[in-house]
Amino acid sequence: xxxxxxxxxxxxxxxxxxxxxxxxxxxxxxxxxxxxxxxxxxxxxxxxxxxxxxxxxxxxxxxxxxxxxxxxxxxxxxxxxxxxxxxxxxxxxxxxxxxxxxxxxxxxxxxxxxxxxxxxxxxxxxxxxxxxxxxxxxxxxxxxxxxxxxxxxxxxxxxxxxxxxxxxxxxxxxxxxxxxxxxxxxxxxxxxxxxxxxxxxxxxxxxxxxxxxxxxxxxxxxxxxxxxxxxxxxxxxxxxxxxxxxxxxxxxxxxxxxxxxxxxxxxxxxxxxxx
Amino acid sequence: xxxxxxxxxxxxxxxxxxxxxxxxxxxxxxxxxxxxxxxxxxxxxxxxxxxxxxxxxxxxxxxxxxxxxxxxxxxxxxxxxxxxxxxxxxxxxxxxxxxxxxxxxxxxxxxxxxxxxxxxxxxxxxxxxxxxxxxxxx
Numbered sequence: 001x002x003x004x005x006x007x008x009x010x011x012x013x014x015x016x017x018x019x020x021x022x023x024x025x026x027x028x029x030x031x032x033x034x035x036x037x038x039x040x041x042x043x044x045x046x047x048x049x050x051x052x053x054x055x056x057x058x059x060x061x062x063x064x065x066x067x068x069x070x071x072x073x074x075x076x077x078x079x080x081x082x083x084x085x086x087x088x089x090x091x092x093x094x095x096x097x098x099x100x101x102x103x104x105x106x107x108x109x110x111x112x113x114x115x116x117x118x119x120x121x122x123x124x125x126x127x128x129x130x131x132x133x134x135x136x137x138x139x140x141x142x143x144x145x146x147x148x149x150x151x152x153x154x155x156x157x158x159x160x161x162x163x164x165x166x167x168x169x170x171x172x173x174x175x176x177x178x179x180x181x182x183x184x185x186x187x188x189x190x191x192x193x194x195x196x197x198x199x200x201x202x203x204x205x206x207x208x209x210x211x212x213x214x215x216x217x218x219x220x221x222x223x224x225x226x227x228x229x230x231x232x233x234x235x236x237x238x239x240x241x242x243x244x245x246x247x248x249x250x251x252x253x254x255x256x257x258x259x260x261x262x263x264x265x266x267x268x269x270x271x272x273x274x275x
Numbered sequence: 276x277x278x279x280x281x282x283x284x285x286x287x288x289x290x291x292x293x294x295x296x297x298x299x300x301x302x303x304x305x306x307x308x309x310x311x312x313x314x315x316x317x318x319x320x321x322x323x324x325x326x327x328x329x330x331x332x333x334x335x336x337x338x339x340x341x342x343x344x345x346x347x348x349x350x351x352x353x354x355x356x357x358x359x360x361x362x363x364x365x366x367x368x369x370x371x372x373x374x375x376x377x378x379x380x381x382x383x384x385x386x387x388x389x390x391x392x393x394x395x396x397x398x399x400x401x402x403x404x405x406x407x408x409x410x411x412x413x
Binding site for chain 2: 035036039040041042043044047148150152153157158159160161192194195196197198199200211215
């Protein structure tokens, strides 16, 4: 059979159109592409909802080291955060996994540099965690969208299945809120919480504002475990929420706001009456 | 036509064919045991007969459970919608592998691994998700 150029182009064109149509038709029937439809899913009726979750930490309520440790271990035990220790008891700082931890004022707020500041404040420990920024640097750099900002509640979340462990987010985060699993964390978890997954070697992790607890109507673990009046959690978009009222009536500071990330964790320094 | 070194070539061919077909002869008559996932966990047996249904039909779960779990993951992590409304029963289910699926199917070895091993697929679910405790039967 012989074919001229015109005939060949006609057949080629028609068959490619048919091919594309068939692919599109089969794709719409494919559950991989489709995902779940809105009538297949629902929110838990008891879930706490907000447009912009935010936290206020009143440092004056954290008086002893025990106050800090109680709050930190409440979070770390619920979320199966490993405690990496070498056989001789030492800890390699690079291995450390932190969701919420203690930092000195001068490290948490390096922009507030003041050589003559109150000695007490300079050495004061602060409770720091992921700031769930309005404009998160970690989300911008993530090549796989494993880290993303949830549109409905402002939480900066991670999908561990998608994390490829490139650590761009760790370089991008100005708060050091992200930790990388250089080692398999499983053997270093003291008591596993069977209702929460662990992580695996090669993924980055961080605080999630306890999305799994908000979904069942509970406040974040740290807020619950903190000393009375030490931590507040609520919807910053709601004018009547407790956090909004505190931020509107008292002097609060945020970590490195000049970077334009818009952190959602606010600090009350308290202490002296003049503050 | 003349075959040079015919004897050597024929012997070589016979050896080659014997080697190449060895696995087939070796396994002849040995029944390749089919996977039989078990649904007899105490949790399932406790339920009345008519309620013993998974979130979707058996046929759907058998072929599409991995896609379903993927979709569940996206819904929970990205949208915060944690309840799945079954098209088969109309019931609401908590979308959680660790807390919902494995609540009934607490026999990972006989339920998950049975087929996955047979098919030689190695899903990495249990690198992070904690499997229910099972008694070692050795």
